[in-house]
Amino acid sequence: MKKLLLLALLLPLTVLAVESDYVLVIKDHQFQPAELTVPAGKKIKVVIENHDASPEEFESHSLNREKLIAANASVSIYIGPLAIGRYPFYGEFNEATAQGVIVAK
Amino acid sequence: MLSTAIIVFREVLEAAMIIGIVSAATRDVRGRKLWLTAGIILGLLGSGLVAASTGLIASLASGVGQELFNASVLGVAVLMLAWHNVWMASHGAQLASHARNVGARISEGRSECSILLVVVGLAVLREGSETVLFLYGISASAASGANSMLFGGLLGTLAGIAVGYTLYAGLLRIPMRWFFAATGMLVMLLAAGMASSAAHFLIQADVLPSLASPLWDTSAQLSEHSILGMLLHGLIGYDARPAGMQVVFYITVLALIQLGMQWAEKPKKSI
Numbered sequence: 530m531k532k533l534l535l536l537a538l539l540l541p542l543t544v545l546a547v548e549s550d551y552v553l554v555i556k557d558h559q560f561q562p563a564e565l566t567v568p569a570g571k572k573i574k575v576v577i578e579n580h581d582a583s584p585e586e587f588e589s590h591s592l593n594r595e596k597l598i599a600a601n602a603s604v605s606i607y608i609g610p611l612a613i614g615r616y617p618f619y620g621e622f623n624e625a626t627a628q629g630v631i632v633a634k
Numbered sequence: 635m636l637s638t639a640i641i642v643f644r645e646v647l648e649a650a651m652i653i654g655i656v657s658a659a660t661r662d663v664r665g666r667k668l669w670l671t672a673g674i675i676l677g678l679l680g681s682g683l684v685a686a687s688t689g690l691i692a693s694l695a696s697g698v699g700q701e702l703f704n705a706s707v708l709g710v711a712v713l714m715l716a717w718h719n720v721w722m723a724s725h726g727a728q729l730a731s732h733a734r735n736v737g738a739r740i741s742e743g744r745s746e747c748s749i750l751l752v753v754v755g756l757a758v759l760r761e762g763s764e765t766v767l768f769l770y771g772i773s774a775s776a777a778s779g780a781n782s783m784l785f786g787g788l789l790g791t792l793a794g795i796a797v798g799y800t801l802y803a804g805l806l807r808i809p810m811r812w813f814f815a816a817t818g819m820l821v822m823l824l825a826a827g828m829a830s831s832a833a834h835f836l837i838q839a840d841v842l843p844s845l846a847s848p849l850w851d852t853s854a855q856l857s858e859h860s861i862l863g864m865l866l867h868g869l870i871g872y873d874a875r876p877a878g879m880q881v882v883f884y885i886t887v888l889a890l891i892q893l894g895m896q897w898a899e900k901p902k903k904s905i
C-alpha cells in the first residue's frame with residue numbers, strides 16, 4: 530500500500546519533468562531577466578532563485594500569485610495557462626527595484 | 635514608510651479580522667480572554683519559528699512546501715470553524731431564547747476554547763510569519779531609513795488591530811436575538827474564504843488543476859488591493875481573479891457547513 534502511495538505521489542513528478550522550466554533570478558533586489566517570455570495557453574513552471582541575502586516576495590496581481598523566497602533559496606511556482614498578454618510582477622519587499630513582466634505569446 | 639505600513643497592514647488586517655469575528659462569536663465562553671491571549675502568543679512564537687525556517691519549508695516538496703504548509707494550516711482552520719458552527723447550531727434553540735444561561739453551558743464546552751486557541755493561533759502564525767520576515771529583511775538591510783520603515787510597520791500593525799477591534803465591538807452591538815445567526819453566517823463565510831485560499835495555494839503548487847484561470851476578472855471594478863477589496867478578502871474571501879477550483883471549494887464548504895448545521899439542529903426541534 531505504501532509503495533503504491535509513493536508511486537502515486539511520484540507520478541506527477543514524471544509529468545513535471547517533461548514541462549520546460551523558466552528561471553527567474555533575484556540579485557541585488559532585481560529580477561533577471563526582467564522580461565520573461567513564455568508560451569500562452571500552457572501551464573508553466575517558473576523557478577525563482579534568490580541570490581540575495583534577504584528574503585523577497587514574488588507578487589503579481591495580474592497572475593494572482595504571491596510567494597515568499599527565503600534568502601539564498603530557490604522555489605517553484607506554477608502559473609497559467611495564460612492568455613496572450615503582459616503580466617507584470619514585482620518583489621514586494623523591494624518594490625522600487627524588483628520589477629519585471631511575464632510575456633505570454 | 636507608507637509602503638511598509640501598507641504591507642504590514644494587509645497582513646495584520648486579515649488575522650485581526652479573524653480574531654475579531656471568532657472572539658465575538660465566542661463572547662460567552664468563560665476564560666475566553668485567556669485562551670485568546672494564549673492563541674495570539676503561541677501564534678507569534680510560531681510566526682518566528684516559521685519565518686526562521688522559511689528556507690527549509692520552501693525547499694520541501696520540490697519548492698512548493700510553502701504552499702502545502704499554508705494550505706494545511708488553512709484546512710485545519712476551516713475544519714475548526716465548521717465544527718464551531720455545527721456545535722452552535724446544535725444548541726440553537728436555547729441560544730436564541732435565553733442566551734445568558736447558554737453562556738454558562740457554552741463555557742462547559744471545552745471544545746470551544748480549543749477552537750478559539752487553534753483558529754486564533756493559526757491566523758497569527760500564517761499572517762505573522764510573513765510580517766516577521768519582511769521586518770527582519772528591513773532591519774537586516776540596515777539601509778538608511780530602516781527606522782522609519784520599522785515605524786511604518788508599527789503603524790500598519792496598529793491600524794490592522796484597530797480594524798479588527800472595531801469589527802469585534804460592532805458585532806457585540808448586534809442584538810442578542812440575531813447575534814448568533816449573524817456571527818454564524820460570518821464564520822461560515824470566513825471558512826469558505828479560507829477554503830478558497832487553500833485551493834489557490836494548491837493550484838499554485840500544481841497539486842490541483844485550476845479548472846479556469848481565472849474564472850472571472852473583477853480587478854477593474856473592485857481591486858483586491860483597495861481598502862474595500864482587502865476588507866472583503868479578509869471577511870468573505872473576495873478574490874478579483876479566482877480560479878474555477880477556488881469557487882468550487884468556496885461553494886462546497888458553504889454547502890457542507892450549512893448541511894452540518896441543519897443536521898445538528900434537527901434532533902432539537904423534534905423534542
